[in-house]
Amino acid sequence: xxxxxxxxxxxxxxxxxxxxxxxxxxxxxxxxxxxxxxxVREVSFEVGRGEFVGLVGESxxxxxxxxxxxxxxxxxxxxxxxxxxxxxxxxxxxxxxxELRTQRQGGFAMVLQAGMNTLSPVRTIRKHFHDIFxxxxxxxxxxxxxxxxxxxxxxxxxxxxxxxxxxxxxGGMRQRxxxxxxxxxxxxxxxxxxxxxxxxxxxxxxxxxxxxxxxxQEGFTxxxxxxxxxxxxxSAHRVMVMHDGRVVEDAPSEDILRRPxxxxxxxxxxxxxxxxxEHVALPGLEAPVAxxxxxxxxxxxxxxxxxxxxxxxxGVSKSFGAPRRGAQPVLAVDDVSFTLAAxxxxxxxxxSxxxxxxxxxxxxxxxxxxxxxxxxxxxEVGSLRRKELRDLRxxxxxxxxxxxxxxxxxxxxxxxxTRALTNLTDLRGNALRKRLHELLETVGLTPAAQFAAKLxxxxxxxxxxxxxxxxxxxxxxxxIIADExxxxxxxxxxxxxxxxxRDLRERTGMSLLYITHDLLSARLITDDILVLHDGRVVExxxxxxxxxxxxxxxxIRLLDAIPDPARVHGARxxxxxxx
Amino acid sequence: MRYMLQRAGWFLLTLWAAITLNFLxxxxxxxxxxxxxxxxxxxxxxxxxxxxxxxxAQLGVPDGNLLQQYLDYLHQVxxxxxxxxxxxxxxxxxxxxxxxLPYTLxxxxxxxxxxxxxxxxxxxxAAWKRGTWMDALxxxxxxxxxxxxxxxxxxxxxxxLGYVGHLFPTxxxxxxxxxxxxxxxxxxxxxxxxxxxxxxxxxTSLGGWIIGMRNAMIxxxxxxxxxxxxxxxxxxxxxxxxxxxxxxxxxxxxxxxxALGGVVGGSVLVEQVFGYPGxxxxxxxxxxxxxxxxxxxxxxxxTVSVLVANLLVDIMYGILDPRTRR
Numbered sequence: 036x037x038x039x040x041x042x043x044x045x046x047x048x049x050x051x052x053x054x055x056x057x058x059x060x061x062x063x064x065x066x067x068x069x070x071x072x073x074x075v076r077e078v079s080f081e082v083g084r085g086e087f088v089g090l091v092g093e094s095x096x097x098x099x100x101x102x103x104x105x106x107x108x109x110x111x112x113x114x115x116x117x118x119x120x121x122x123x124x125x126x127x128x129x130x131x132x133x134e135l136r137t138q139r140q141g142g143f144a145m146v147l148q149a150g151m152n153t154l155s156p157v158r159t160i161r162k163h164f165h166d167i168f169x170x171x172x173x174x175x176x177x178x179x180x181x182x183x184x185x186x187x188x189x190x191x192x193x194x195x196x197x198x199x200x201x202x203x204x205x206g207g208m209r210q211r212x213x214x215x216x217x218x219x220x221x222x223x224x225x226x227x228x229x230x231x232x233x234x235x236x237x238x239x240x241x242x243x244x245x246x247x248x249x250x251x252q253e254g255f256t257x258x259x260x261x262x263x264x265x266x267x268x269x270s271a272h273r274v275m276v277m278h279d280g281r282v283v284e285d286a287p288s289e290d291i292l293r294r295p296x297x298x299x300x301x302x303x304x305x306x307x308x309x310x311x312x313e314h315v316a317l318p319g320l321e322a323p324v325a326x327x328x329x330x331x332x333x334x335x336x337x338x339x340x341x342x343x344x345x346x347x348x349x350g351v352s353k354s355f356g357a358p359r360r361g362a363q364p365v366l367a368v369d370d371v372s373f374t375l376a377a378x379x380x381x382x383x384x385x386x387s388x389x390x391x392x393x394x395x396x397x398x399x400x401x402x403x404x405x406x407x408x409x410x411x412x413x414x415e416v417g418s419l420r421r422k423e424l425r426d427l428r429x430x431x432x433x434x435x436x437x438x439x440x441x442x443x444x445x446x447x448x449x450x451x452x453t454r455a456l457t458n459l460t461d462l463r464g465n466a467l468r469k470r471l472h473e474l475l476e477t478v479g480l481t482p483a484a485q486f487a488a489k490l491x492x493x494x495x496x497x498x499x500x501x502x503x504x505x506x507x508x509x510x511x512x513x514x515i516i517a518d519e520x521x522x523x524x525x526x527x528x529x530x531x532x533x534x535x536x537r538d539l540r541e542r543t544g545m546s547l548l549y550i551t552h553d554l555l556s557a558r559l560i561t562d563d564i565l566v567l568h569d570g571r572v573v574e575x576x577x578x579x580x581x582x583x584x585x586x587x588x589x590x591i592r593l594l595d596a597i598p599d600p601a602r603v604h605g606a607r608x609x610x611x612x613x614x
Numbered sequence: 615m616r617y618m619l620q621r622a623g624w625f626l627l628t629l630w631a632a633i634t635l636n637f638l639x640x641x642x643x644x645x646x647x648x649x650x651x652x653x654x655x656x657x658x659x660x661x662x663x664x665x666x667x668x669x670x671a672q673l674g675v676p677d678g679n680l681l682q683q684y685l686d687y688l689h690q691v692x693x694x695x696x697x698x699x700x701x702x703x704x705x706x707x708x709x710x711x712x713x714x715l716p717y718t719l720x721x722x723x724x725x726x727x728x729x730x731x732x733x734x735x736x737x738x739x740a741a742w743k744r745g746t747w748m749d750a751l752x753x754x755x756x757x758x759x760x761x762x763x764x765x766x767x768x769x770x771x772x773x774x775l776g777y778v779g780h781l782f783p784t785x786x787x788x789x790x791x792x793x794x795x796x797x798x799x800x801x802x803x804x805x806x807x808x809x810x811x812x813x814x815x816x817x818t819s820l821g822g823w824i825i826g827m828r829n830a831m832i833x834x835x836x837x838x839x840x841x842x843x844x845x846x847x848x849x850x851x852x853x854x855x856x857x858x859x860x861x862x863x864x865x866x867x868x869x870x871x872x873a874l875g876g877v878v879g880g881s882v883l884v885e886q887v888f889g890y891p892g893x894x895x896x897x898x899x900x901x902x903x904x905x906x907x908x909x910x911x912x913x914x915x916x917t918v919s920v921l922v923a924n925l926l927v928d929i930m931y932g933i934l935d936p937r938t939r940r
Contacts (some may be wrong), residue, residue: 108845111745133806133852139847147845152838154855157935166856170848200936220846 052083054223054256055105060118062100062109074100074282077118082258084223087250089271091259091287091303093525094496097280102228104128104259104327107143109133122224140171144222146213148229153213154201159571160187160212161197167219174219186215190245190403207238211245218249224256229268235386236552240596243270260526264303265598268292274353276300292600306526310558310582311594317530320537322559323579343378344412344430344513346398351407352570367393369570370407375514375563380540380547382557382578384593385567391550394567395516398548399431400424400453411514429459432507434536436519438499442491448475448502449487459510474505478535497528504535511543519551533560553593558582621928625921631700632917635836637687640910641680650904651700696911699901707911710896715878718786718885718892721808722877725815730870732816733823734863740824741831741862746767752824760821768814768887775810782810811888815881819873825870830862837861863936871927875920879912 056261062075074097080468082088092098101107104320105120107127120127122143149152164183168174174182184194190211201209210230217225227246231239247270250257261267265306267288268273272290276284276299284297295301295375308315315322317580351369358595368390375381383391397401398409400416411431419427435441442451452471473481478501491499500520507515517536522531537560540547549561557578564578566587574587622645636696648670650663655669675927690696736752759767769931776784783806792803807859832838835858843853878893893912931938 106845109840110841136847136849139845143844147838147842153842155839155843155861157860158856158939166843166848167846168851169854202937216842216846274807290798 052084054084054086054123054335055219056119056121057081057105058121060101060104060120061116062104063101063114063116064112065114066112073116073434074113074280075104077463078280078282079118080208080275080282080285082224082256084111085161085254085272086257086258086519087247087257087271090277091262091267091269091274092266092277093262093303093527096277098260098277099228101277102145102226104223104335105258106143106226107138108145111422133203137171137447139222140173140220142222142227142280142566143224144220146217146225146227146230148232154209159198159200163212163216164197164219167216171220173221182219184192184320187212189218189249190215192382205238206234210234210242214242214249216247218253222255224258224580225250226258226260228260229262231261232261232263236385237592238334238436239266240598243598244268251571252475263598263599264307264526268600269598276303288600294428298325302527309597309599311597313583315555315558317533317559320530320534320559328544342513342544343376344421345410346375346378346546346548347408347410348373348394348398349408351397351404351409353390353402353573354405366570368397368404371565371567371570372407373565373572373575377544378540378544378572379563380537380549380561381549382561382564383550383567384552384554384557384564386552386593387570389567390570391567392518393570394434395550396518396547399433400427401613416558429518431513431514432510432512434500434504434515434517434520435556436497437523438503438522439491441503442499444491445491448480448486448489448491448494452487452506455506455509470509474508477508477539478502478505479531480505495528497526497532500524500532504539508539509519512545514546514548515539516548516550519545519552520549521556522553529556536560554582554597566593607609617727617932618929621925621932625824625925628917629921632921633688633691634684635913636910636917637684638842640906641683642900643911650906691914692888693729696914699900699905700897701908707907711915712909713910714891714893716858717876718894719884720804721811721890721892722815722881722894723874725812725817726873726877728875729816730844730866731820733820734827734859736820737824738826738831738854738862740828740860741835741858742850743810744832744835749828753828755820759817760825761819764814764818764881765883765887767818768811771810771814772887782811783807787891807890810903811881811890814884823866826866827859827862830865831846831858834858834862837879860934864912864931867927867930867934871923872920874926875923876916877923878919879916 050110056217058079059350060075060078061073062150063069063071063073076097078101083111090101091100100113103113104115105127107120107130109115115128118128122150125138127135127138127143141608152527154160158166164186165179165439168179169180169495172340180197188192191248192208192211192215196208196212201212204212204377214230217286222543229240230246232243238467243266246257246259249255259267259271268291271288273283274284274288276291276297278297278299284295284300286296294303295304305318308317312330326498328527349372350369351368355365355367369395371390373381383394385391390444391501393402397404398411398416400419403417405492411427414423416425416427426594446454449471451476453467456467456470460467460470471487475486480498480501486494493501494502504520515536520536521532524532536547536549539545540560541613547561549557549559564575564581566574566581566589568589573583574581574590580588582594648666651669652666655665657662674884686700696711696879699705699707699710733756740749740752774793775781783789787807787809788800788803789807794800832910838862839857840853848857863922879897881892882894882898884890885892886898893915897912898907899905900912
């Protein structure tokens with residue numbers, strides 16, 4: 036199957052003069068009082084008219100810096116050090132501010148990462164459109180409202196959003212508005228910088244569909260910057276892989292998928308797998324095979340001291356008071372029952388708002404259920420007093436999503452762990468020190484003495500998450516609740532942390548409740564799965580079984596939302612081809 | 615609308631609490647104003663029981679139970695009758711306050727508003743032109759001047775521009791020869807007299823506003839919506855004012871509200887140094903003369919105006935920040 040048959044663009048890339056020619060571009064960061072770093076190093080490439088190019092890399096690879104340079108948005112401390120960016124026949128890198136400003140209409144537009152902040156919180160959507168129209172005067176004043184309505188229609192929104200403020204819209208709607216605003220410039224080039232990263236899985240999927248459709252209809256040239264190889268491979272015709280400020284590979288998507296040349300590309304690909312496949316494996320981590328789903332590991336190996344506790348959730352509901360008078364109370368968790376066997380691993384999946392985090396709060400006793408009971412071992416969480424709750428916290432520990440926020444930036448690793456140990460155990464002095472080093476070794480931070488002295492900012496995201504896990508392990512917990520522990524980490528670090536969680540479970544026999552929206556990681560480290568939707572369990576069963584043969588419509592939608600490059604580039608790649 | 619009503623409700627509740635506290639606090643203090651007055655009289659010789667009764671009657675020392683007193687007090691508050699001043703006997707307190715209020719409102723009020731407006735604009739400019747002289751001059755200059763104590767700046771100005779230079783009058787709100795009233799001559803004279811105190815307060819308070827706004831603005835300039843507006847080719851001036859400053863000013867409004875509320879209290883030091891007959895001057899005299907009715911009235915007025923200023927800021931917030939209207 037040739038690549039060309041899949042192209043939906045009106046023009047054939049490369050057949051005419053390229054739209055964008057980047058030559059030996061270097062961008063340097065020169066912060067005051069800190070050594071300069073070169074984020075983009077001598078990058079050269081061309082992008083043809085109507086092409087859809089992906090730019091992939093992990094955090095720190097320089098991909099966003101490059102995107103900002105391409106749209107002439109580099110701000111101090113970032114500075115274009117050398118090289119040129121030819122857009123048509125003008126060099127963006129050496130243009131005056133006012134020339135640049137006028138170039139933006141009918142030139143290049145940028146869609147920033149989805150978030151609360153891409154729109155001014157105090158301006159209505161209509162005002163945002165009017166500001167752009169007034170700045171470039173490319174739409175006559177009488178036609179501006181109609182044009183704005185037409186543009187939001189283009190991204191599947193109704194004209195009523197024009198009179199809303201950004202905070203009145205959902206994350207997905209805000210990102211659609213952002214795209215419509217960029218589109219209102221009638222740009223030849225659109226750069227999308229992680230356009231769906233902060234969005235929910237299903238919304239992410241829908242917004243990406245919109246971007247692809249728009250690109251096909253409008254024929255603009257698109258550059259999609261993302262850390263997610265799956266999303267990029269599914270959308271782009273051509274993919275550039277960035278590593279350490281350099282483009283290490285630049286090839287058609289299909290070649291990247293099937294014949295990756297650079298080892299970094301291969302590494303990224305190796306961390307990409309389809310949870311629906313029969314065999315799922317990441318480097319150093321293999322999922323239990325479907326049908327032979329393992330039970331608690333205690334069956335095979337004798338668990339170390341502590342072991343796991345059984346977690347029994349029976350008919351639990353939690354409703355929160357109505358947010359406003361007259362509104363309905365919110366039923367965050369609706370009649371959920373499940374049992375996590377001692378030493379077992381259960382995944383709780385669903386998009387945000389599905390009630391999975393509320394369930395975690397109920398289990399740890401932070402919130403009390405409106406109905407139903409939760410047992411950890413023999414203790415019933417809802418009936419515990421303050422002191423007993425303290426004991427419960429010793430046996431049930433949480434690992435949080437954001438390793439950057441979960442550690443005090445001013446405390447060394449040693450201090451963080453010492454606090455946890457003195458609070459939760461009777462260890463003091465040398466015994467405490469010994470245990471602290473043991474913990475660091477357990478989570479793979481060796482040599483322990485060296486890591487103990489570090490501050491959080493001196494650690495990578497993966498290392499920080501390991502410290503968070505070590506802190507959770509301080510009291511020898513029997514149940515670990517991990518709430519999206521790898522979603523903030525680079526793909527190459529995820530497998531390591533996931534493998535750590537799995538190994539810990541096997542070694543200590545503790546039970547693991549794994550909360551996530553990421554089905555792949557659930558497939559890799561859990562035996563059973565519960566799919567939550569609007570507070571209800573819509574499907575449950577052995578993880579491999581549910582992924583291979585989903586029954587519920589919502590589970591199927593979640594699985595379908597996973598980017599599938601194979602859908603675009605022919606048959607699914609045989610894993611044997613990949614290193 | 616709901617938001618406004620809610621704010622107004624809270625305002626009334628705090629107002630009532632403040633008025634009640636103002637009633638209770640003096641009653642919890644040991645001794646009575648009559649004791650203080652009698653102690654003064656006792657310096658000239660023994661005081662008879664009749665004198666004591668007469669003084670108490672004259673000062674209106676309250677009788678009846680606490681509830682009755684409270685109701686009387688509320689009635690007084692509503693009718694703005696705060697009794698007779700001791701220090702300026704037998705002037706009624708209300709009259710004294712009303713006489714001083716316009717001077718303070720115009721001097722301190724206008725200066726506070728001017729300092730806020732000028733300081734905020736300079737702060738916006740400093741942040742927008744970050745790293746240039748337009749940033750360095752107001753930021754460094756403002757904080758340098760802001761570190762000067764009020765009264766010291768006042769003394770310097772008074773000495774050089776008043777006594778040495780004879781450029782400005784050194785005392786009072788108007789010349790002895792002008793008659794207060796709505797005449798051009800009087801207004802001109804009053805402005806002339808207000809120049810030095812106004813300059814003092816402006817110079818010392820400007821720095822705070824500049825730096826507050828500059829810092830808030832720099833944070834806002836780093837936000838995505840500003841970058842996105844630039845990416846859309848919106849002109850710099852629009853981005854600076856409608857996007858960045860419009861958002862950055864919100865936290866500063868709270869500070870402005872508090873400053874406005876404090877206006878009524880006058881500026882004790884400045885008014886004292888310049889002999890300016892405003893509320894601050896009056897308050898100083900009330901305190902030194904142990905003039906309880908006057909003090910109580912001024913304190914109540916300060917409390918109420920702080921509350922009113924806060925209500926105004928809340929309402930402004932409601933208009934400027936759609937997120938608070940929920």
